[in-house]
Amino acid sequence: MIGSGQIIVDLLISGFNRIKIVYKLLMKFLIKYFIYNVLLCILLYNSTYSADTQNIYIRLNQIGYRSQDIKTAVLMSITPLYVTRYDIKSLGSNKVLYSGTVIKLNHNYDKFKYCYSIDFSKFTLDGIYKIYIGNSSSYQFRIKKNLYNDVVDSLILFFREQRCGPTDPILHKKCHLSDAVRLMGDSDHTGNIDVTGGWHDASDYIKFLSTTAYTTYMLIFTYDFDKSKFGFDNDKDGVPDVLAEAKIGLDWLLRCNYSKYKLVTQVQDLKDHEVGFRMPENDSLQYDRPAFAGIGKNQIGIYTATLAIASRVWSARFKNYEFSKQCLNIAENLYSIRDKVPDIDTSGTGIYRDNTFWGKLALGAIELYLATKNPSYLTDAMRYADRAGSDYWWSWGNINSLADYRLAKINPRFSAYILNNLNFFNTNKDSSVFNEGLAYSWGTTNSLLGVALQEILYKDLTGIDQFDTLAIDQRDYVLGRNPWGISFIYNIGTVYTKHFHSQIAYFNGGYLPGAVSAGPAPEVLLKKYRINHNISSFDYFNSNSVKYYDDISNYITNEPTISSNATALFVYGFYSDRK
Numbered sequence: 001m002i003g004s005g006q007i008i009v010d011l012l013i014s015g016f017n018r019i020k021i022v023y024k025l026l027m028k029f030l031i032k033y034f035i036y037n038v039l040l041c042i043l044l045y046n047s048t049y050s051a052d053t054q055n056i057y058i059r060l061n062q063i064g065y066r067s068q069d070i071k072t073a074v075l076m077s078i079t080p081l082y083v084t085r086y087d088i089k090s091l092g093s094n095k096v097l098y099s100g101t102v103i104k105l106n107h108n109y110d111k112f113k114y115c116y117s118i119d120f121s122k123f124t125l126d127g128i129y130k131i132y133i134g135n136s137s138s139y140q141f142r143i144k145k146n147l148y149n150d151v152v153d154s155l156i157l158f159f160r161e162q163r164c165g166p167t168d169p170i171l172h173k174k175c176h177l178s179d180a181v182r183l184m185g186d187s188d189h190t191g192n193i194d195v196t197g198g199w200h201d202a203s204d205y206i207k208f209l210s211t212t213a214y215t216t217y218m219l220i221f222t223y224d225f226d227k228s229k230f231g232f233d234n235d236k237d238g239v240p241d242v243l244a245e246a247k248i249g250l251d252w253l254l255r256c257n258y259s260k261y262k263l264v265t266q267v268q269d270l271k272d273h274e275v276g277f278r279m280p281e282n283d284s285l286q287y288d289r290p291a292f293a294g295i296g297k298n299q300i301g302i303y304t305a306t307l308a309i310a311s312r313v314w315s316a317r318f319k320n321y322e323f324s325k326q327c328l329n330i331a332e333n334l335y336s337i338r339d340k341v342p343d344i345d346t347s348g349t350g351i352y353r354d355n356t357f358w359g360k361l362a363l364g365a366i367e368l369y370l371a372t373k374n375p376s377y378l379t380d381a382m383r384y385a386d387r388a389g390s391d392y393w394w395s396w397g398n399i400n401s402l403a404d405y406r407l408a409k410i411n412p413r414f415s416a417y418i419l420n421n422l423n424f425f426n427t428n429k430d431s432s433v434f435n436e437g438l439a440y441s442w443g444t445t446n447s448l449l450g451v452a453l454q455e456i457l458y459k460d461l462t463g464i465d466q467f468d469t470l471a472i473d474q475r476d477y478v479l480g481r482n483p484w485g486i487s488f489i490y491n492i493g494t495v496y497t498k499h500f501h502s503q504i505a506y507f508n509g510g511y512l513p514g515a516v517s518a519g520p521a522p523e524v525l526l527k528k529y530r531i532n533h534n535i536s537s538f539d540y541f542n543s544n545s546v547k548y549y550d551d552i553s554n555y556i557t558n559e560p561t562i563s564s565n566a567t568a569l570f571v572y573g574f575y576s577d578r579k
Contacts, residue, residue, distance in 0.1 A: 394450020
């Protein structure tokens with residue numbers, strides 16, 4: 001029995017040892033399996049982040065947002081995301097202050113087949129931040145109440161850079177003091193004519209009544225819209241800066257009325273484009289700058305609107321009744337011949353030619369009504385505005401909403417024309433990754449900011465905030481929430497336009513504060529002009545249909561204009577805080 005028991009014990013011990021061996025082998029296998037899977041997860045995790053670093057681009061407003069703003073960013077990727085969490089961290093800190101999940105968009109942009117939206121509107125803490133997704137990060141941005149004040153202060157400087165004549169310009173000396181040596185288009189006038197002053201329209205040194213009148217009107221309208229925000233006086237001379245600049249335009253416009261019923265519509269011709277870059281005071285053509293006479297219902301509309309609003313504002317703000325009366329008399333004289341002139345002025349070189357006049361004539365009539373309270377002007381304004389209808393656009397020539405806004409203050413039905421535009425813009429917004437309200441064009445930034453401008457006007461009329469996202473998307477697009485991740489305003493944001501098509505910038509080492517580039521343009525337009533480029537830093541983000549070039553040679557995408565700055569000043573000023 002003892003022998004049998006020992007055998008049983010030996011068998012049990014042997015079995016136990018075998019179980020231990022199997023257990024050890026199993027544990028080794030499980031440990032190796034676990035380690036393998038952990039390493040595999042880490043590898044996949046890191047490869048995802050590596051792909052993020054290489055292929056992910058976060059686009060947002062590089063200036064930032066007010067605390068209660070709608071705050072969104074766009075993420076572009078060539079490959080799908082495996083990690084969808086984003087974190088917001090303060091600059092210089094690893095502390096996560098806000099997190100969320102990116103949302104896949106239904107649209108894509110060119111090679112970036114995977115696009116996502118980030119909405120961090122609920123994050124309202126003041127500070128300087130970046131958004132992180134894996135190892136990728138955005139440019140820095142701020143959340144701050146009055147961060148747009150600096151943008152506006154920069155934008156207003158651009159007009160001083162564009163000043164012509166004896167008007168105390170900056171970045172160049174007084175120039176073109178002999179404007180103009182002769183007058184074209186009026187056989188009754190011989191000899192020279194004094195049309196010194198005003199602003200150069202863009203990079204060239206030509207001056208146009210159409211864009212000068214629009215710009216001047218917008219500066220005065222901007223002040224009139226919100227005197228607390230736009231009454232700032234940075235140079236402490238007792239005059240709001242926007243009105244001081246508007247006076248430069250007004251003085252030139254008054255000189256353009258060289259005879260009771262006549263106007264100069266342009267100074268200098270296309271010879272200006274043929275002599276190469278030079279500073280304005282060194283212009284070899286300074287004694288060969290003709291003026292052009294012309295008139296049309298379109299010119300009468302914007303010209304009388306500008307002088308009529310000036311009459312009202314200069315009387316109320318400065319008690320300058322003599323100047324006010326001068327402006328109003330000229331405006332009424334010219335308006336009185338509106339039915340005796342061509343519909344569209346065709347003088348000059350054909351640049352800035354309107355395709356309609358009803359909206360501008362409506363604006364002239366309503367501003368005359370506001371200045372005089374003469375009911376016949378109101379009747380005209382309503383009739384012209386109805387003929388104009390909605391224009392579904394914004395540019396120096398498509399400004400129907402300005403008249404509609406003024407009229408809607410008196411008769412609310414005219415707000416419907418602005419609403420039509422906004423619904424159209426909103427439909428466009430919802431059909432693309434970056435929510436552009438209008439198609440790309442020559443002057444994309446001006447048009448997109450014009451979308452925001454019209455939303456601001458409509459909201460002021462109705463109190464309806466339905467289109468707030470539309471307006472902020474356009475505002476943010478210009479400041480970096482775009483495919484190229486660039487702010488189109490000089491020295492505003494981390495990455496901004498630096499190589500403006502500007503002679504003054506060229507001779508000042510690229511320095512051009514406040515300048516707004518025209519922005520991306522459709523490829524079909526760019527092909528027509530075959531511009532050679534020396535800089536290709538943003539080519540990677542150009543698509544087959546739309547391109548942007550930060551290149552001094554590109555006058556389509558990179559030329560600043562006074563009219564774009566006037567639109568931008570209103571929009572970014574609206575989001576400022578001067579109170």
